Amino acid sequence: MTSSQFTKLLMHWHFNDNNRQMPWKGEKDPYKVWLSEVILQQTRVEQGWGYFERFLKQYPGIQQLAAANDDEVFKLWEGLGYYNRCKNLLVTARLITNKYEGVFPADYNTILSLKGVGDYTAAAIASFCFDLPYPVIDGNVLRVLARVFGIETPVDGKDAKKTFTALAEKLILKKDPGGFNQAIMDFGATICKPALPLCNSCPMQKTCTAHKQGMVNMLPVKEKTLKRKTRWVTYFIFKHGNTTLVHKRTGKDIWQNLFEFYIVETADNPKWNNAKVHDWLLNQLGITGSPAVQIINADTQKLTHQDIKGYFIKVTLASIPPQLKVPHLQWLKPAEVAQLPFPRFINQYTLKNALEAELFNC
Numbered sequence: 001m002t003s004s005q006f007t008k009l010l011m012h013w014h015f016n017d018n019n020r021q022m023p024w025k026g027e028k029d030p031y032k033v034w035l036s037e038v039i040l041q042q043t044r045v046e047q048g049w050g051y052f053e054r055f056l057k058q059y060p061g062i063q064q065l066a067a068a069n070d071d072e073v074f075k076l077w078e079g080l081g082y083y084n085r086c087k088n089l090l091v092t093a094r095l096i097t098n099k100y101e102g103v104f105p106a107d108y109n110t111i112l113s114l115k116g117v118g119d120y121t122a123a124a125i126a127s128f129c130f131d132l133p134y135p136v137i138d139g140n141v142l143r144v145l146a147r148v149f150g151i152e153t154p155v156d157g158k159d160a161k162k163t164f165t166a167l168a169e170k171l172i173l174k175k176d177p178g179g180f181n182q183a184i185m186d187f188g189a190t191i192c193k194p195a196l197p198l199c200n201s202c203p204m205q206k207t208c209t210a211h212k213q214g215m216v217n218m219l220p221v222k223e224k225t226l227k228r229k230t231r232w233v234t235y236f237i238f239k240h241g242n243t244t245l246v247h248k249r250t251g252k253d254i255w256q257n258l259f260e261f262y263i264v265e266t267a268d269n270p271k272w273n274n275a276k277v278h279d280w281l282l283n284q285l286g287i288t289g290s291p292a293v294q295i296i297n298a299d300t301q302k303l304t305h306q307d308i309k310g311y312f313i314k315v316t317l318a319s320i321p322p323q324l325k326v327p328h329l330q331w332l333k334p335a336e337v338a339q340l341p342f343p344r345f346i347n348q349y350t351l352k353n354a355l356e357a358e359l360f361n362c
């Protein structure tokens, strides 16, 4: 996918199909954008919304906030936690009032120099309020870029910021940077979602690298996941005729160089049921017709620093979708599967299940 293709598809989706409602959407007043971003730094939208409205009612402009009594402001902040944010809010309101005569600075570096304002907030204010081409980089944006462009750099690693910011700077729509930033965040939140992205109805589907290469569930790579104490692993055992899909693990992670089935790793227990599996098959692979599935709880495997929990889901396919016909996914006959090394987590399952006969008996 080229940069211009991506931006075109994204903006087309944004103007025609993006229905995500956010209280501050379209706001251009830097005071309001700044206030909302500071409130949202460690707070969910639903919780922050009421606070934002109460702050605005009491302090409609930055000068009123700057003139407020500290205790009164802290009282209004009560319940939001991370009181440093509130302290910084007052410091910045007073600085802008005294040094910049109450006018919010309009250049990126000055915005970034304000207390309590980091890269993300500075880019949001600069792009939404002043049409400056600074991309916002949050979890949604990182996930979308990693998947669409097939980037395997860990999104929480030391090289992530440089890699993803450089790409986003190339992609951002210069004539509407605020619209672009809003679009990509909304796209990540509603379409290219973390665990169950809606690939089947996604406008990027045809050009998305992760989708084309069957890697949607392997991207983005996260170092934190690799270090997580409990990991939830679901193995889809895809069968087609006499063959089974297997994949070789190559990343720097547990079970390197061993084989496995099609893996989906989630932050929490995915609690699969038939309807959820069919939904996933449709959204990820475009598989319709509700094929027969068998869901089996895996036994926990205790490694030195991690517990591996999860599921095995056997799915018999009538035909192989294109995303599962890529070089790193192999369709092998039972005799070939039997030659491959698998991790114990998979072996303990295959050994004690009837499936063993199907998979490993020649």
Ligand code: SF4
Pocket (backbone or CB within 6 Å): 144, 147, 148, 191, 192, 193, 197, 198, 199, 200, 202, 203, 204, 205, 208, 209, 210, 211, 216
């Ligand atoms: S096809 Fe799937 S992985 Fe690719 S951008 Fe769309 S939702 Fe995300």
